[in-house]
Amino acid sequence: MNFLIVNGSPKGENSITLQTSLYLAKRYPAHTFVPIHVGKNPRTWEQHPGEIVRRVAAADCVIFSYPVYTFLIPAQLMRFMEAMKATGADFSGKYATQISTSKHFYDMTAHRFVRENAQDMGMRFVDGLSADMEDLLTEQGRKQAEGFFEDLLFNMKYGLCESASPAVPPAHRPVKVPVCGKEKPGRVAIVADLDEDDEQLGRMIARFRAVFPYGTDLVNLREFPFKGGCLGCFRCAADGVCVYKDGFGELLRDRIQTADAIVTAFTVRDHGMGSLMKTYDDRQFMNGHRTVTMGKPLAAIVSGNLPAEENLRCVLEARAQVGGNCWCGAACDEVDPDGEIDRCAMRLARAIHEKRTCPQNFWGVGGMKIFRDLIWQMQGLMRADHRFFKEHGQYDFPQKKRTRMLAMYLVGAMNSSPKIRAKLGSKMTEGMLMPYRKILGETRAK
Ligand SMILES: Cc1cc2nc3c(=O)[nH]c(=O)nc-3n(C[C@H](O)[C@H](O)[C@H](O)COP(=O)(O)O)c2cc1C
Known part of the structure; x- marks a missing residue:
């Protein structure tokens, strides 16, 4: 069998995740494993869609190999998957699966995201391997990797795969923008991926700004000159300074993190928020695992069929849970956009006014325990995180x-x-x- 390894790690050949495929290639020499390093160079692939189609066509199975990045996949791989879909090529019937490494912090949302997108392209998807980044170094980890691969071969031999849910097209119901309302400048940041052709999202944001009692500051990511996605280089671990010099740190710290509340606004793309919003998310790794916006209310304005996107809803809410933020909900245009926007604006205004905190649920408590144990072990490298965790009493080990x-x-x-x-x-x-x-x-x- 020919396996195409779509390596989505920005570290390219130096990817830890890739090592699992290299291990499998050694263990199963009867099969061929061809890696393509799409995470290192996403632009090249966008410019050569024919090459994507040729590579996929030549494979019996595509293995998406990637590190879990902030609840999902790296923005670079997301971009590649967008380019793959944009080819419009017929990938139906082609086998696909995934191998990820992570610390198991929201690895399941990343896996579901990849599965849903591969299935959108008609691919026959087989459940993947979600390994801890150190698993391959253990006997058990290697056994599990082999087990995964043999299961994959079994599935391919007998024509088995995961069943896909039918796609539900978004309704995009009309949104009224009140003429009396004025957009007031102020201290609530609206971080948007707003394309000038996206009239629907533009109207949703305009309505929110008109009915919301506080002033807002619209940060349109389309206007920000990102030099690239997070490289996973860990150079920011000591002092929180990113290797890119594109002003993102200033934007984040001066306009977004200092706001009274943060509203994310986007149109659902490929079961997520699109690769631009993901670039914004990943680049916040310069904050490491520090919950720097703790206590700030969060909300979202979403154009698309959010009720049908369970995984995306989980990502939005879990992010607020882990960050210790008060989640005021997502207003979407699927059923009653005007009502949803108005209610969301009311909830957010009240949360700002009351400065209420809410207890974290399993998503928040569980996520923070993974971070706590991770930062404790990596305190020598993740110095800024270690200081923050000590200062904020986040080392809540039970043995204390x-x-x-x-x-x-x-x-x-x-x-x-x-x-x-x-x-x-x-x-x-x-x-x-x-x-x-x-x-x-x-x-x-x-
Ligand atoms: C920007 C960034 C975001 C990350 N987000 C997560 C995450 O959400 N969950 C997790 O368990 N690990 C996360 N990690 C850790 C990586 O998944 C992990 O280090 C992975 O093994 C790296 O694989 P690679 O060498 O193939 O890139 C993140 C790392 C970086 C740099």
Whole structure:
């Protein structure tokens, strides 16, 4: 079999993820593995669409190989996939799968994104391998990689693949822009990927600005001269300074992070926000894993069928959860755009005014635990992150709670004796309620 390895890592040949395919090539010499380094040089591929079609046609199976970048795939690979779709070529029936490496922080949203896009192109998609970046260094990791590959061969032999959901075209219902409302300049940043031909998104943003009681600052990413996507070089790890000198750090820190709230505005493209918005997301890696906008309310204005894009909704909400932001929802134009925009504006205005914080759910708590353990181990390299985590009490390791642990040993010892357990009866539950009863006892009417 011929496998085309679409290497989406901006590090090209130096990609950690690529090593898994190189390992498989050595273990299974009867098959050929041809890598193309699309993450290192996305522009070249855009300029040669015929070459993309030729390479894919020559393969029995395409393996998308990439590092997970900020909940999804690197912007460079996203750009390649956009170019692949834009060829309009018939890839239907072609087998495809994926290999990623990461720290398992939202690897599942990245995987779903790739699967959905490959299936859009009619490809027969087989579940991929989501490995930790160090897995290949362990016996078990290598075994799992081989297991994945043998499963892939099995699927291809018997014509098996994942079933695809049917595409639902967006409704793009009309949006009214109130004439009385004025767009006031102010301190709420609207970060938009707004193409001048995208009248629908333009109107949605205009309505939001007209009905929103606070002033806004529209940052249109189309006007920003990005020199490129994040290179994954880690040069920003010590001091937060990016190797690119295109002014992105200033834009981010002076106009966006200092805003009272941040609204993201985009049109759904290929089950995501498009590669330009992803470039913006990835380049924020100069903030490392620091939750620098903690407490700020977030919202989104989305043109497209967001209700049908479960994965994208998860990315938007989980990002707010991990960042410790108050999520005020996404207004979209699928059902009742005017109402959604107005309600979103009301919720956001209230969140700014009340300065409320909300507890994180599983997406936020789970994500932060991965970051905590990662930064603790990498503190020598990720110095700015380490300082931030120490200053903000984000090293909340359970082993620090010694008194609580000792108390649990005591309760556990009592609970393991059938005699004491019988005597205790419902006292354990009552004991657990004691601190709550104390609070309720002290509570007075507001
Ligand atoms: C910009 C950037 C964003 C990242 N985002 C994530 C992420 O969301 N989840 C995760 O688990 N790892 C994330 N990582 C870590 C990479 O996925 C990981 O280091 C990967 O193994 C690198 O593979 P490569 O050498 O093939 O590029 C990120 C790294 C960078 C540089």
